[in-house]
Amino acid sequence: MELLINGEWITRSRVLEIKNPYDESLIDTVPLASKADIDKTLTGLESGFNEMKELTSLERSAILHKTAQLIKQNEEDLIKTVAAESGKLISEARTEVYRSMTVVGLAAEEAKRIGGEVIPMDYEPWGKNRMGFYRLVPKGIISAIAPFNYPLLLSLHKIAPAIASGNAVIIKPASKTPLATIKVCRFLIEAGLPPKALSVVVGNSSEIGDILVSDERVAMVTFTGSRTVGEYILRTAGIKMVTLELGSNAAVIITEGTDLEKAAKAVVRGSYGNAGQICISLQRAFVDKNIYKPFLDILIPMVSQLKVGDQFAEDSDLGPMISKDEASRVQTWIEDAAKGGANLRVGGEVNGTLCSPSVLTDVNLDMPVVCDEVFGPLVSIVPYDTIDDAFKMVNSSDYGLNAGIFTDNVNLAFKAIKEIEVGSLLINDIPGFRVDNMPYGGVKKSGLGREGVRFAIEEMTEKRMAIFTL
Numbered sequence: 001m002e003l004l005i006n007g008e009w010i011t012r013s014r015v016l017e018i019k020n021p022y023d024e025s026l027i028d029t030v031p032l033a034s035k036a037d038i039d040k041t042l043t044g045l046e047s048g049f050n051e052m053k054e055l056t057s058l059e060r061s062a063i064l065h066k067t068a069q070l071i072k073q074n075e076e077d078l079i080k081t082v083a084a085e086s087g088k089l090i091s092e093a094r095t096e097v098y099r100s101m102t103v104v105g106l107a108a109e110e111a112k113r114i115g116g117e118v119i120p121m122d123y124e125p126w127g128k129n130r131m132g133f134y135r136l137v138p139k140g141i142i143s144a145i146a147p148f149n150y151p152l153l154l155s156l157h158k159i160a161p162a163i164a165s166g167n168a169v170i171i172k173p174a175s176k177t178p179l180a181t182i183k184v185c186r187f188l189i190e191a192g193l194p195p196k197a198l199s200v201v202v203g204n205s206s207e208i209g210d211i212l213v214s215d216e217r218v219a220m221v222t223f224t225g226s227r228t229v230g231e232y233i234l235r236t237a238g239i240k241m242v243t244l245e246l247g248s249n250a251a252v253i254i255t256e257g258t259d260l261e262k263a264a265k266a267v268v269r270g271s272y273g274n275a276g277q278i279c280i281s282l283q284r285a286f287v288d289k290n291i292y293k294p295f296l297d298i299l300i301p302m303v304s305q306l307k308v309g310d311q312f313a314e315d316s317d318l319g320p321m322i323s324k325d326e327a328s329r330v331q332t333w334i335e336d337a338a339k340g341g342a343n344l345r346v347g348g349e350v351n352g353t354l355c356s357p358s359v360l361t362d363v364n365l366d367m368p369v370v371c372d373e374v375f376g377p378l379v380s381i382v383p384y385d386t387i388d389d390a391f392k393m394v395n396s397s398d399y400g401l402n403a404g405i406f407t408d409n410v411n412l413a414f415k416a417i418k419e420i421e422v423g424s425l426l427i428n429d430i431p432g433f434r435v436d437n438m439p440y441g442g443v444k445k446s447g448l449g450r451e452g453v454r455f456a457i458e459e460m461t462e463k464r465m466a467i468f469t470l
Contacts, residue, residue, distance in 0.1 A: 006043070043217075088275075096150055133465075155180075159171055160453065163193065171201075222243045245401075264298040276330075337367050342362050439451075
């Protein structure tokens with residue numbers, strides 16, 4: 001693999017080995033960028049931004065449409081790449097590549113819809129005989145930092161809106177999962193994007209991270225990742241736009257009267273997809289005390305039947321976690337919870353990067369498995385007495401990305417919408433639902449700003465007023 005720096009595909013003597021998390025087999029190597037490389041490419045991106053500003057919305061749209069076509073033509077290769085480098089199931093990789101193609105197609109359409117609004121000037125007496133409007137203009141260079149868990153999709157959730165709105169963009173995919181993103185960056189250049197308007201770099205955050213965030217040539221930083229790193233970026237960025245998607249410990253409420261079989265299946269789907277390595281993975285399930293035991297009686301056998309294994313095996317229900325360290329961390333959290341009185345009802349085993357799906361009960365709400373982000377295949381089931389108690393337990397988290405509630409009571413659903421502190425609330429579903437054109441983001445420590453193509457474009461543009469005196 002090569003990196004795209006200052007409009008050229010380059011190699012370096014220092015390389016990073018990209019390995020399959022399941023068996024640690026070598027997939028490919030990627031050059032490591034240096035601080036000097038970033039400085040050079042930021043200079044090139046300034047030139048690239050000037051080219052982007054001259055492209056019409058139709059031209060930007062055509063580039064993105066062509067890129068979506070190239071993703072479709074290379075779909076099988078991208079699916080295998082995503083599965084191999086991230087460890088997610090081949091079925092999950094198929095969905096990711098499909099969604100990635102959709103995001104680029106959405107951006108192609110939104111590129112032609114970027115407009116503005118007429119603002120009345122005669123609202124004040126001194127505004128008589130004046131006419132004003134604003135238009136949306138690109139910010140400049142967008143610095144995008146993507147995570148490992150959706151290596152292609154979440155890169156394109158940053159790249160595609162940036163291009164649609166006329167910006168230049170530098171993307172730093174996660175060091176463990178850069179391959180699919182690099183391939184699609186090649187498609188963008190092949191589709192006609194000015195080469196200096198896009199850079200893709202891989203490197204040590206300690207070496208290149210600060211310049212990607214703090215350099216004055218960068219107009220905006222968009223980051224998906226951990227809360228700790230997000231808080232550091234916010235302190236380091238200076239006066240520029242920053243959007244942050246920092247994860248969660250998502251919760252669902254299951255009320256009396258719910259179809260327990262349906263709810264249990266949803267909990268399994270929401271807790272163990274991508275081995276629990278999803279920002280909106282279900283981590284806390286609050287169940288009405290009157291249905292708590294029958295719900296567990298249905299849930300535990302379902303979880304016990306799940307198979308953990310090779311992500312390319314069609315009969316695997318969970319693939320590996322991204323690294324042995326991450327799998328070991330989840331196991332340690334489970335063991336610590338058990339020492340504190342929690343009951344491990346199923347799971348808890350780790351073999352290398354394979355971590356069995358786990359269910360905890362009898363947890364304390366201040367345990368890390370409940371109040372921190374597990375980011376692994378684990379859910380805690382907690383009974384509640386009243387619905388107000390359930391709301392309080394959901395809101396006790398520092399995070400607020402997505403949540404869900406199962407209820408047939410419309411009034412209760414609207415009460416939940418009013419009182420639960422999250423970016424998105426799912427009614428009769430787990431919190432792991434997302435479509436790529438919705439505003440996606442959280443409150444509290446879950447981050448700042450919103451993704452979703454149209455809403456990302458709003459973040460990546462400035463409102464420029466024009467006022468005519470008639």
